[in-house]
Amino acid sequence: MIMADGISNLCNDLQVDPQDIVMLVVSWHMKAATMCEFSKQEFVGGLQSLGIDSLEKFRDRIPSIRSELKDDQKFKEIYNFAFGWAKEKGQKSLALDTAIGMWQLLFEEKQWPLVEHWCQFLQARHNKAISRDTWSQLLEFARSVDPTLSNYDAEGAWPYLLDEFVEYLKENGIIQQKGRVLDLLGHI
């Protein structure tokens, strides 16, 4: 098993920040079960599938691995993978703090203007763990619903947490009923 220290060393060797999102992508290739841990099978199997057999090659491949996030389909898979990977073993849901951290990381790559508001909303109103369904539906929401919520469909079978988020945005004047965004990116 490679544990946290081992991973730290690996990152050093790769000249990559352990917090770098590319590690998530790597973990995805390795089908790692939990963050900050690689079993021997996962590690070896993952490198084989990537066709990497030396540290050099690994280092060189980092940029291209990182760019995989740009692909929509792959991003979706990585995003959904992240839920299972980031949560505690044996738990069904993802702890709120971890979830928020993950979201902030992921949506740096794939810009979503409402991510900060989403995290604030959760901390103010929800304060509980995040279910898998909510996690995966959030990506759909971010992708399909306009940041001004102009095409938000109340009958759209969104998880109730997302419905509450929309309410929250409207209540706090972040989104006006007509869909004009006020305080979103600091300018209208």
Add this chain to the structure above:
Amino acid sequence: MSSQKKRNFQIEAFKHRVVVDPKYAEKTWKILEHAIHEIYNHNASGLSFEELYRNAYNMVLHKFGEKLYSGLVSTMTSHLKEIALSIEASQGALFLEELDRKWTEHNKALQMIRDILMYMDRTFIPSTHRTPVHELGLNLWRDNIVHTVKIQVRLKDTLLELVQKERGGEVINRGLMRNIVKMLMDLGSSVYQEDFEKPFLAVSADFYRGESQLFIESCDCGNYLKKAEKRLNEEIERVAHYLDARSEVKITNVVEKEMIESQMTRLVQMENSGLVNMLVDDKYEDLGRMYNLFRRVPNGLTSIRDVMTVHLRETGRHLVSDGERLKDPVDFVQRLLHIKDKHDKIINLAFNNDKMFQNALNSSFEYFINLNTRSPEFISLFVDDKLRKGLKGVSEEDVEIVLDKVMMLFRYLQEKDVFEKYYKQHLAKRLLSAKSVSEDAERSLILKLKTECGYQFTSKLEGMFTDMKTSDDTMQGFYAAMGHELGDGPALAVHVLTTGSWPTQSTTTCNLPPEILTVCNKFKTYYLGTHSGRRLTWQTNMGSADIKATFGRAKHELNVSTYQMCVLMLFNNGDGLSYREVEQATEIPTSDLKRCLQSLACAKGKNVLRKEPMSKDIGEDDTFFFNDKFSSKFYKVKIGTVVAQKESEPEKQETRQRVEEDRKPQIEAAIVRIMKARRVLDHNNIVAEVTKQLQTRFLPNPVVIKKRIESLIEREFLERDKDDRKLYRYLA
């Protein structure tokens, strides 16, 4: 030579060798012409029918039919022209009389003429496609009399004028009218229609338009309707007396349109006398009249129904939001029943039990009863009141009537599960304090609820009754077995309640007095001896006790709650006890203890304890003394507080919360049932199906349904479809 003759021999038709006198036709015609003149001059008696007939017959036979026919036409025409002059000359009222007389005469003459000319009618006329004599006579009359310039207009005007006079209240010669109208009808239905009916309808429309304008300004609704009805009946009678029956529907349409349809809205909404006033004042006759008149016009009844519905909803809404009324639940329900009875009676007596109105009444009730979320509670309290005392001494049939009325209100409730919860609570109190007026009545109502809602609804209620019966048997067994051990300790009566059936209570602490504790423990031992594996918990907040107490020289028997008993027994061993001492000794929860002490020390006529200071509320620094100055004119004094009451705000919230909690598993069960059957279904359809399945108990909130779906996704009963996120799949 003879053979040639034979070949040329032909058989020829027999010829009647009559010498045809060239003047023959003229002579014959003259005879007939003369006859026609005589007939018209009322001198027919001198004529010989046989001779005239023979003459006519011969003319036709000798091929002079044409001359005969045209002669007839011209002779008749000239007579008619004369007649026309005489009719035109008559003055005023004599005009119609003269017309009528001449018409009658003409018909008589025509009949005779036709009889004379019958041979021509049957042979010459059909073969030449001419108009038969009778019809000819009518047509000539029409063209030469009725449709002459002078007569046509005058006739129409005269007839219409007479109708108007009659409408104005004058008496006219109806027989004469009938004859004239019949004449027009005989001349052909187009003559009747063009010369009379059409103008008649047009003039009537104008007349009734004017009438309606006049009346609507000067009459209230009831009187207007009376007038309209009167006019309608008049017209129907007019048709029956002297018009063509087929005109009835046309003229009634005119009256309906001008007097009713055009003023419909204004009538219904008339201030101080319109529909709403009639409803409020139970004006059955006026309402019945309105119903009968309005059903004749399109949208008439729907406009009544719509205004009635709005009024009902307003009335109901007002009642259920009126703070004053809501203070007394029994009175509130009584008023609901009153409104229902009142309108049932109206629909029965005035609206012909028309289903449309019954439906409007039902939908309005359903609307406003559910506006007030406390309706289920109040209806249960009403039932409670009836079953406690209201139905005392009432006959069986009348009991059924009251219970049926309760069921009727129950059906309107959307939140039937809330009713169930309250009903259970109130029933529990009734059973435990043995305060039910009649067990038959209780059972009857439960049976009705079962019929309405199914076995599930009432199974627990029935369980409560069973527990009561079983407890009686248990007590008998207890005393039989342990009677000797108990000696003259306090007499115990225990009701053993099955936890699932009775309303959930939180168990509270309470220290029972030692004498009570002893006998209670004996019971517990006995019971658990015969029923192993069970657990008994004393529900000290639901019990009651009868205590004999001596105040000075007066003895009284006090009926108190268990808590009150515990407090009172303390005073056997000490007096002047502080609140804290009482609290410590009994360990009764604070709010219950305060309420208990309040009923013992602060209630007028029931203050078996004295409190210092004498304030109304219980303070934690108060001291309590046994009040040996207590007196009452009754030997038995009731101080217990186990009557069902309207809940306080916090209690209400708690009950509502419990109801919401109970609904969650029901919703989930419905979702699972539906998904198991359908396998794949989209969100909106699930919500619709769930609502449909549960609507006999309550109306589920779509947001709650959504949360339950998500919970089921968490627990892997369902999943979202990979491609369509609005679709859910059942996971086996």
